[in-house]
Amino acid sequence: MSARSFRSVGWVAGVAATALGCYMVNLKVASERAALEDVETRIVLAERDIRLLQTEIGTRGRLAQLEKWNVKVLALSAPAANQFMDGSFQLATLVAPQKVLDPTAPVVLASAPALAHQPVLASDGAVASPSAQSSPAGMLHTASLKRELPAAAMPRRVAPAPKPVPEKSKLAQAAAERPTPARRKVAPKVDPLAPKPEAKATAPAKTGAAASKPKAVALTKPKAKVETKTAAAKPKREAESEAAAKPKREAATKTAATSKPKSKEAPAKQ
Amino acid sequence: MNAPTPALVGRPDRLRLVGQRRQLLAVMHQRLMFGMLVYAGIIAVIVLRLLWLAAFGDHAGRKTTVTTAAPDRGDIVDRNGQPLARTIDAWTIAVHPTKILGNKLDLARKLAALMPERDEAGWLQLLRSNKNFIFLRRRAAPSLVEAVNALGEPGMALSREPDRLYPQTDLAAHVLGFTDIDGHGAAGMERAFDQRLTDSATRGEPLVLSISAPVQQALEHELLEAKTTFSAIGAAGIVMDIHTGEILAMTSLPQLNPNIAGNMDPEARFNRATLGVWELGSTFKPFTVAMAMDAGKVKSMGQIYNCPRQLHAFGRTINDTHPFGRACTVAEIMQESSNIGTAQIAAQTGAEAQKRFLKGMGFLDPIAIELKEKGRTLTPGSDWSELATMTVGYGHGIAVTPLHLATGYATLFNGGIYRPATLLKVGPGHQVPRGRRVFSDATSYKMRALLRLVVTEGTGGKADAPGYRVGGKTGTAEKLIGGRYSKNVVVTSFAGVFPMDEPRYAMVVMLDEPKGTADTYGFRTAGWNAAPTFGRVVSRIAPMLGVRPDLKREPNMAEVLPYIRKED
Numbered sequence: 052m053s054a055r056s057f058r059s060v061g062w063v064a065g066v067a068a069t070a071l072g073c074y075m076v077n078l079k080v081a082s083e084r085a086a087l088e089d090v091e092t093r094i095v096l097a098e099r100d101i102r103l104l105q106t107e108i109g110t111r112g113r114l115a116q117l118e119k120w121n122v123k124v125l126a127l128s129a130p131a132a133n134q135f136m137d138g139s140f141q142l143a144t145l146v147a148p149q150k151v152l153d154p155t156a157p158v159v160l161a162s163a164p165a166l167a168h169q170p171v172l173a174s175d176g177a178v179a180s181p182s183a184q185s186s187p188a189g190m191l192h193t194a195s196l197k198r199e200l201p202a203a204a205m206p207r208r209v210a211p212a213p214k215p216v217p218e219k220s221k222l223a224q225a226a227a228e229r230p231t232p233a234r235r236k237v238a239p240k241v242d243p244l245a246p247k248p249e250a251k252a253t254a255p256a257k258t259g260a261a262a263s264k265p266k267a268v269a270l271t272k273p274k275a276k277v278e279t280k281t282a283a284a285k286p287k288r289e290a291e292s293e294a295a296a297k298p299k300r301e302a303a304t305k306t307a308a309t310s311k312p313k314s315k316e317a318p319a320k321q
Numbered sequence: 322m323n324a325p326t327p328a329l330v331g332r333p334d335r336l337r338l339v340g341q342r343r344q345l346l347a348v349m350h351q352r353l354m355f356g357m358l359v360y361a362g363i364i365a366v367i368v369l370r371l372l373w374l375a376a377f378g379d380h381a382g383r384k385t386t387v388t389t390a391a392p393d394r395g396d397i398v399d400r401n402g403q404p405l406a407r408t409i410d411a412w413t414i415a416v417h418p419t420k421i422l423g424n425k426l427d428l429a430r431k432l433a434a435l436m437p438e439r440d441e442a443g444w445l446q447l448l449r450s451n452k453n454f455i456f457l458r459r460r461a462a463p464s465l466v467e468a469v470n471a472l473g474e475p476g477m478a479l480s481r482e483p484d485r486l487y488p489q490t491d492l493a494a495h496v497l498g499f500t501d502i503d504g505h506g507a508a509g510m511e512r513a514f515d516q517r518l519t520d521s522a523t524r525g526e527p528l529v530l531s532i533s534a535p536v537q538q539a540l541e542h543e544l545l546e547a548k549t550t551f552s553a554i555g556a557a558g559i560v561m562d563i564h565t566g567e568i569l570a571m572t573s574l575p576q577l578n579p580n581i582a583g584n585m586d587p588e589a590r591f592n593r594a595t596l597g598v599w600e601l602g603s604t605f606k607p608f609t610v611a612m613a614m615d616a617g618k619v620k621s622m623g624q625i626y627n628c629p630r631q632l633h634a635f636g637r638t639i640n641d642t643h644p645f646g647r648a649c650t651v652a653e654i655m656q657e658s659s660n661i662g663t664a665q666i667a668a669q670t671g672a673e674a675q676k677r678f679l680k681g682m683g684f685l686d687p688i689a690i691e692l693k694e695k696g697r698t699l700t701p702g703s704d705w706s707e708l709a710t711m712t713v714g715y716g717h718g719i720a721v722t723p724l725h726l727a728t729g730y731a732t733l734f735n736g737g738i739y740r741p742a743t744l745l746k747v748g749p750g751h752q753v754p755r756g757r758r759v760f761s762d763a764t765s766y767k768m769r770a771l772l773r774l775v776v777t778e779g780t781g782g783k784a785d786a787p788g789y790r791v792g793g794k795t796g797t798a799e800k801l802i803g804g805r806y807s808k809n810v811v812v813t814s815f816a817g818v819f820p821m822d823e824p825r826y827a828m829v830v831m832l833d834e835p836k837g838t839a840d841t842y843g844f845r846t847a848g849w850n851a852a853p854t855f856g857r858v859v860s861r862i863a864p865m866l867g868v869r870p871d872l873k874r875e876p877n878m879a880e881v882l883p884y885i886r887k888e889d
Contacts (some may be wrong), residue, residue: 077375106407110488114538129861132788132870 330783345404369700393483394504395517395524397497399534400569400746404488404527406511406579408499408504410483411460414469414477418448418455421476425449428474432457437469459502460484470663485511491576494539495592496530496568496744499582507582508590510744513691527712529746531567537561539861540570544830547854548574551835551845557593558725563731563818565747566740566754568690569826569866571595571724593833597696598720601831602798602817603658605716607772609667610651611733612678614764622652622771622805623884632661635708639664642846650884655771656779658795660715667714673706676712681759682729682739688722689741696722716796723814727829730816734824737765770880773821777878777884784815786853786860788870793817793828793855795847800834810834813847815855822876830855 122128134141355674397406421428429444436458439447447455458465459482469477485500498509505519506512510530517523540558548556551572560570573593577585591597594652613619628645631638643657648848654662667675679685679700699720701709714719724742732739737760745751772792780795799806814831818824835850837843863870 074375081375101409103409106404106409106486106488109404110486113489114492114534115490118538118542130864131860132786132872135788135864135870 333610335523383706391521391525393524394485394500394519396527397495397510397518398527398529399532399537400530400567401533402527402529403534405530405532405534407486407487407488408483409668411486412463412466413456413480413482414458414461414466415454415456415480416448417476417478418450418452419476421448421474423474423476424622428472428476431472432469433467444584445510455479485676487579489534490578490580491533492541493530493532493570494577494579494582495573495594495694496532496571497579498692499577499579502583504515509592509692509695513693519839523582529748531562531569531744531746532571533569533865535573535861535865537570540867541572541574541576543854543858543861544572544574545576546757547830547832547835547850551831551832551838551850553835554598554852555588555593555833555835557597557829557831558858559594559723559727559827560858561727561742561827562826563735563827564753566728566731567747568724568727568742568744571744573597590693592694593723593831594692595688595692595722595724597695598696598698598722599812599814599831599833599840600717600720600798600801601723601726601812601814601816602716602796603660604726604794604796604814604829605714605719606655606658606663606679607668607733607794608673608682608729609704609714610655610771611760611768612674613670614767615678615760616670616674619651619666621884622881623650623768625650626654626662628654628659628662632664634664634668634711635706636771639711639833650879652774652884653886654773655794656774656778656885658729658775663715664711668707670710670714672707672710675710676705677711679719681757682725682732683741684719684721684725684729688724688728688806690724692746696882698722698725716798723829723831726814727814727827730818730827730829732759733768734765734818734827736762767792767880769818769821769824769876770878772818773876774877774881774885776817780846780848781815781817781852781855783848784817784859786819786856786863788872789859789863789868790820790822790861790871790874790876791817791856792819792821792824792876793795793852796853797846797848810815811845813845814850815851817859819863820874822874825868826866828855828858830858 379866392408394408396404396408397545398404409644425448426445429441429448432444432448433439433441461469465480470479483504485504487494487497487499494509496509498511498513499507500511501507506515510528511518511762514528518528540560544547544556544558547553556572556574558570558572559568561568571594573591575586575589577589582590597842609618628641628647628649630646631640635637639660641657641661643659644661645653645659649657649659649662651662651666653659654666676685683689684698686699687697701713702720709718727738728742731742737758738756739759740754740756743751747753769792772794773790774792776785776791781793784793784795785791793815794817796816798812798814799808800810800812801807802810812831812833813835814829816827816829818827830851832851835845837845839851841849
């Protein structure tokens, strides 16, 4: 009875609720759309601002202005034909070390100085600058230029021997003798690929602990045989000036870079 | 239904009365129903409309002002997209004299301090005028606008309006042109493409020119320096891609600042590159030789001509700056820029062939370019006698624009095909036109060595930019003043192509009335002013254009070198 009489009221309520729901959805959509439009408007405004700023930057940095600065301050000019490179290889050749063929430079002894340098590097930063400068160069050249594997491996084994004998004459002898036996012995044992990293890695470990100058002298002597001889014979100053006169060579060739600074130090200590 | 049944019996008048009443009622019902339906319909329409609006309509907060970023007038950009012309919103200061509330004398005093173009009396007079609205300043600086706003006078109107700005100021001003006060193009590309730049359908996309801003800047700077050094009254320069006809740089001096074009000297607004026509002298000689070669009159660079110290022809005397006084080869004629030799070659070719070739290169018509500033070439016209043929052969008696010359050189060195010059970047929307053949491929090839010779051994030595294989020809033409050729007033030019072994770019440099300097030993010929300018520009722009300098490359000089006698 009552259910039937309220049926129409139920219908009305249902329809009203549905209509209201639809309207709510509608309202929601409309507000979302408004927000979207708001964002779009902001984008357009931002684009306008960007355009305005770009125009301002472009106007302030106009080519005529840059040219004026160039003429008055920088004075840059167009590159000449010979300033153009064929490629990265030609560019690299500009900074490549000049290889000077020096018959007296003992190619063999390339890696020994790397050993000798390490103490200076590892122990004390305040040590004379030449050694500090030379050590990275020495390492670099050991890694790149030296292709002879035995030479790299050699110092570890051979170097300790001359330690107690710092005299020049003996060193010279030792140097003369050493290379041949050392190479013969070591070469077969060492892994052909290993020596380069080894030489670098082991050196600091060894030298870091006992970084005394005498040792360094002893180590370097054999390598820098030819140069040290002359350097030691001359007064220290001369040796220094000679060293200074050949900066290019030092940087360029492996042997020179590694041995020179040592030869300077050696006579001073003695 | 309600009609009286025949069975009902009553008095006839009464019956009639009832019938009338019922009829009346029925009509009333009908009308009421109709009225209700009308109202219901109207309400339904309103409701439906409301529903429709609620579902799909705009909302109240809709902004209609900013809907798109498209400028009021399209941008113009260079080939790399660098803006050369833009429209910005600029501040405008105006005044409504009738709406001023404050003391006009005070206001006039303050305005005179802010905008000194008028004194106090002037401002007062302006403020007291009966006009409704007066523009005081367009494109006002923001600081000035701020100061005017701070006056707090409601009669002052500050508003924004679109304004054309050329961010690069002088750069390529004659190519761009400028707009008038209403924002319509008044010159240059602004004028030529006014429709395209203002149409709402196309203005969103910038107009891409073939101009390259760095190249243009280099050309303008070097030319300006040359103009100053040699005290020339004007100059023009064009750099062109010979294969596509694209103009990479085109300038005319004195400079024009399109931002204030209205205040500029008319001389500055004059485009010397496309509107001015000049007798360009010896730069025409390569065309004469090429014509003779194409016509089969000159078979080799070693062909011999008699080159006396003076040539008398048809009552005229033709002179040379470096007279040979002996027999000379075509290569030597070009090397020393001999008028006498070239005149003979031209005479051999004949007027008809000469006209045909000049027509082919577009020298007899207004220059083909998008700009509307086009000069009319001056030619012998109907009086194309044999003497005219000879003088045209070495560039006298015919006046063309520098752009004609550049197009001619492009035609000569791109394999012999004429293509009209264009200022629009060649790309998907703008293809290279097919062109028409003027010279044969072989002629085009042989000319390379000949023009390279002019630079390596001849009059154009100073145009050389080491490594870039410049080839070209100097031209010094006496100016026609009052109907007579003046000895002292000249137009010098250098037209050339680089790199000569594989030509890619043609360039023309022209100086109007250069003077001699101490550095040039008083000479004012092209070899001393136009040629070095050319060389300097090439050494600056060639790397930008991707030309690799190479000191070991040269065109095939064996074509010409055997025919040169070294003078000791």
